[in-house]
Amino acid sequence: MNEDRYDVVIVGSGPGGGTMAWRLAQTGKRVLLIERGDYLKRERENWDTEAVFVKGRYQAEETWTSSSGETFRPGLHYFVGGNSKVYGAVLFRLREEDFGTVHHPDGDAPEWPVKYDTFEPYYQAAEELFEVKGRRGEDPTEPPSRKPYKHPPIQHEPRIQELSDAWAREGLHPFHLPMGALLDQDATGAATPHSPLLRCDPFDGYPSLTNGKSDAQIICVDPALKAHPNLTLLKNAYVERLLTDASGRSITGVETVIEGRTHIIRGNVVVVACGALSSALLLLRSVNDRHPDGLANGSGQVGRNYMRHNNVTVLAISKTPNPTEFQKTLGLNDFYHGHAKSPRNPHEFPLGHIQMVGKSDGTQIEAEGLPSFLQWLPEKPFDWIAKHSIDFWLTSEDLPKPENRIFYRNNQVHLDLTQTNIKGQQALREMLRSICDKAEIHPHLMDRKLYLGKDTPIGGTAHQSGTLRFGEDPATSVLDLDCRAHGIDNLYVTDASFFPSIGAVNPTLTIIANALRVADVIVDRIGGKEELAVG
Numbered sequence: 001m002n003e004d005r006y007d008v009v010i011v012g013s014g015p016g017g018g019t020m021a022w023r024l025a026q027t028g029k030r031v032l033l034i035e036r037g038d039y040l041k042r043e044r045e046n047w048d049t050e051a052v053f054v055k056g057r058y059q060a061e062e063t064w065t066s067s068s069g070e071t072f073r074p075g076l077h078y079f080v081g082g083n084s085k086v087y088g089a090v091l092f093r094l095r096e097e098d099f100g101t102v103h104h105p106d107g108d109a110p111e112w113p114v115k116y117d118t119f120e121p122y123y124q125a126a127e128e129l130f131e132v133k134g135r136r137g138e139d140p141t142e143p144p145s146r147k148p149y150k151h152p153p154i155q156h157e158p159r160i161q162e163l164s165d166a167w168a169r170e171g172l173h174p175f176h177l178p179m180g181a182l183l184d185q186d187a188t189g190a191a192t193p194h195s196p197l198l199r200c201d202p203f204d205g206y207p208s209l210t211n212g213k214s215d216a217q218i219i220c221v222d223p224a225l226k227a228h229p230n231l232t233l234l235k236n237a238y239v240e241r242l243l244t245d246a247s248g249r250s251i252t253g254v255e256t257v258i259e260g261r262t263h264i265i266r267g268n269v270v271v272v273a274c275g276a277l278s279s280a281l282l283l284l285r286s287v288n289d290r291h292p293d294g295l296a297n298g299s300g301q302v303g304r305n306y307m308r309h310n311n312v313t314v315l316a317i318s319k320t321p322n323p324t325e326f327q328k329t330l331g332l333n334d335f336y337h338g339h340a341k342s343p344r345n346p347h348e349f350p351l352g353h354i355q356m357v358g359k360s361d362g363t364q365i366e367a368e369g370l371p372s373f374l375q376w377l378p379e380k381p382f383d384w385i386a387k388h389s390i391d392f393w394l395t396s397e398d399l400p401k402p403e404n405r406i407f408y409r410n411n412q413v414h415l416d417l418t419q420t421n422i423k424g425q426q427a428l429r430e431m432l433r434s435i436c437d438k439a440e441i442h443p444h445l446m447d448r449k450l451y452l453g454k455d456t457p458i459g460g461t462a463h464q465s466g467t468l469r470f471g472e473d474p475a476t477s478v479l480d481l482d483c484r485a486h487g488i489d490n491l492y493v494t495d496a497s498f499f500p501s502i503g504a505v506n507p508t509l510t511i512i513a514n515a516l517r518v519a520d521v522i523v524d525r526i527g528g529k530e531e532l533a534v535g
């Protein structure tokens, strides 16, 4: 057993933990960042579709079970930088309305106990930290902001610009996606000779071979390690349990397995950011006499209220070829709210968000199988389809249900999930079909299931959130409004597990903004050499 003490120990180096480490390192205090994975190797396979999507080369080697008895491999990635090593880097603020109650056909998405105005300065800081490129004023649903984006948006390539123009002619409001992509563009939108990111397909869902993505390793962990010797990264180190004192009110040790040996690491403050699913598992594993059902689980809510969006990726066939190299530049929120706020939505209830996704290639299409509407073709024209594909990602809100939860059953990880709000997603798909024709696209939509490394809906854990929700009442929530565990003085959580509801835009900017918000609380607590207030 090793004895060592830090001012703060952070578990998990994804956007939640990496941002926290970046911020706290500036205090000069001793900060330890523990990560179960290693650096993701830069290698030819980073951009190999077969390796990434078909074989799941970077996906965690784990098998979980579901309530229907199926086993599946969750879409998790254990590396320095966490899942952001493979993410699509679309970095949205939640809509202001998402912080209130949102009515859906299957029930209400609950309101947040902390509102948008509190998050706004942290969203701004998060966008600046992750170098988000975008343009305010195009998206009718965007929440108020005090400043423009620091970087102009990634320009559309000609076929996507045509699509944008066609939809605009229909009275829709296509906009440039807010992207954490390190593309240095010239006046034509082409990558400059020194741009970290190239304009090329393998971006969305792939690791970036050129380090061209604003992921937690590139933006937070590496620069903070370089600038602040008081920050230490311990990789290939798995946190098995958190230990408490006899009262159960303080974390006294972080039990960590390194090369098969168990070490107890001490921290005055402990921040957990393992990803919403893994953080809940860590608290559940940390049972002791004072916490017989798992840490901070007096409410019985640990692991419950799991959400992950109703997501679907679809391929449509453009009537003209689509030679776009970097497709993830356009979004559409005209159906985000119910009819009263989004008049183009014929339904009273919200449908969700549409964005472009990385372009399909022949290998992906072959692995997905040929869509039924093309089965009549004598050849299997995968590359032809890829050349004509236009690919969309549709996100609708799902609801936090207590019965949707992660837990251990006979030492095996078990995930219960019953889908909610499918009606909204189906209606969104219909809306997309109806507007395809206006943009010279065939209205057949073929499902692309391989994106997000999932072969079953339950394996699609990319937008995991909600397993340790925050709230004022310890009887119904796990974390308080500062994301500190109810009843445990020195334990904070800064991944998406605190979300009471998820909205219908990608979650990571909210994770980063919240980590900065909670970091301010921790800085106040531990003190530090620098003025760090956001605002």
Ligand SMILES: Cc1cc2nc3c(=O)[nH]c(=O)nc-3n(C[C@H](O)[C@H](O)[C@H](O)COP(=O)(O)OP(=O)(O)OC[C@H]3O[C@@H](n4cnc5c(N)ncnc54)[C@H](O)[C@@H]3O)c2cc1C
Pocket (backbone or CB within 6 Å): 011, 012, 013, 014, 015, 016, 017, 018, 034, 035, 036, 037, 075, 077, 078, 079, 080, 081, 082, 083, 084, 086, 087, 088, 089, 090, 091, 092, 204, 205, 237, 238, 239, 240, 273, 274, 275, 276, 278, 279, 282, 451, 452, 453, 462, 463, 464, 494, 495, 496, 506, 507, 508, 509, 511
């Ligand atoms: C293919 C894909 C595309 C995506 N695209 C987008 C997008 O465009 N926009 C967006 O907003 N989001 C996107 N996401 C989601 C995004 O990646 C996550 O929201 C984000 O990474 C979550 O950050 P996190 O810090 O909460 O958790 P994670 O990124 O999961 O990081 C948690 C870290 O904790 C480590 N860890 C876990 N357990 C332990 C333990 N016991 N001990 C030590 N370390 C541990 C893990 O190895 C991991 O590194 C995408 C995800 C995927 C998979």
